[in-house]
Amino acid sequence: MIEFVIISSIIQIITGSSAILYSFIKSFGYIAIFVLMMLEGISLPVPSEVIMPLAGYFSATGLLFLPFAIIAGSIGNLFGILIDYYIAYYLGKDIIYNNIEKIHIKRTTLNAFDRWFERNGNIVVFTTRMVPVIRTIVSFPAGFARMDIKKFILYSFAGSLIWDIILALFGYYALPSNNAILILLSTGIFIITLYIIYKLHSKSMKKSL
Numbered sequence: 456m457i458e459f460v461i462i463s464s465i466i467q468i469i470t471g472s473s474a475i476l477y478s479f480i481k482s483f484g485y486i487a488i489f490v491l492m493m494l495e496g497i498s499l500p501v502p503s504e505v506i507m508p509l510a511g512y513f514s515a516t517g518l519l520f521l522p523f524a525i526i527a528g529s530i531g532n533l534f535g536i537l538i539d540y541y542i543a544y545y546l547g548k549d550i551i552y553n554n555i556e557k558i559h560i561k562r563t564t565l566n567a568f569d570r571w572f573e574r575n576g577n578i579v580v581f582t583t584r585m586v587p588v589i590r591t592i593v594s595f596p597a598g599f600a601r602m603d604i605k606k607f608i609l610y611s612f613a614g615s616l617i618w619d620i621i622l623a624l625f626g627y628y629a630l631p632s633n634n635a636i637l638i639l640l641s642t643g644i645f646i647i648t649l650y651i652i653y654k655l656h657s658k659s660m661k662k663s664l
Contacts, residue, residue, distance in 0.1 A: 480509050481518065488524055489531035492619075496535020498591045503532070507619050511626025521627055528619045529612065536594050536611050543598025551595060565595055572596035577610055584614025585621075 480487045488510050494501040507528050514521035543551055552565070572579050572593065580602070583593045597607050 476505050477509055480506070480513060484513075484519055485523060485527040488527040492528040492531035493535040496532040496591055496594075497538050498535075498594070503528070503590075503618070503622060504587055507622030508626030508629075511623035511628075513626075514623070515627045521623060525616070525619050525623050528623070529616045532615050532619070533608070533612050536591065536615070537608070539591065539594035540598040540602075540604075540607060543595040544601060548599050551599075565592060572600065577602075577606060580607060580610040581614045584611055585618045590615075590618065 476491065479491070488506060491501050491506045492503060495503050495506070507525075510519060510524040510528060511521065513519045514524050573596075580593055580597055584590050594611075
């Protein structure tokens with residue numbers, strides 16, 4: 456029952472946010488992709504799972520060039536990721552923990568990531584960039600631990616790039632339609648699938664702690 460309510464809420468959010476993002480990306484192209492993906496990197500509730508498939512879709516229609524759209528998204532995301540990293544690096548754990556829920560991140564979730572990062576280090580930064588919902592959170596424990604910035608950028612960008620390519624290719628090949636409702640519905644189904652992946656990943660992460 457709870458899962459049904461969550462999925463219903465996701466569908467409602469998708470139909471609203473996707474329509475706005477659809478218009479924004481259509482109007483401003485690469486700049487919109489860069490800005491939106493940067494906001495996602497800062498851990499704001501801006502879904503890459505909508506942005507990059509739409510970037511792929513608009514590339515399929517000829518409005519954008521797919522490689523440039525992917526690069527714009529990945530670089531924008533890296534900028535946001537680095538902002539979170541340096542916030543954690545300079546402010547420290549206590550200040551972040553006291554204010555983390557203001558940006559819609561649960562303290563318990565960040566706690567779990569912090570412990571997971573301590574045990575697995577670099578590989579966590581790489582792999583979590585390809586996990587929906589939680590992919591931006593790892594910037595905080597990496598900043599707390601003052602992870603080497605070159606390694607942080609390398610692992611973060613590599614994971615994010617793979618993620619962005621997958622999402623953009625989905626949009627490019629799976630959304631070749633002029634029907635906006637069909638595009639948003641397909642994106643919604645895709646996001647729900649990713650949400651299920653996230654739930655499975657969360658369970659496996661809890662077992663490893």
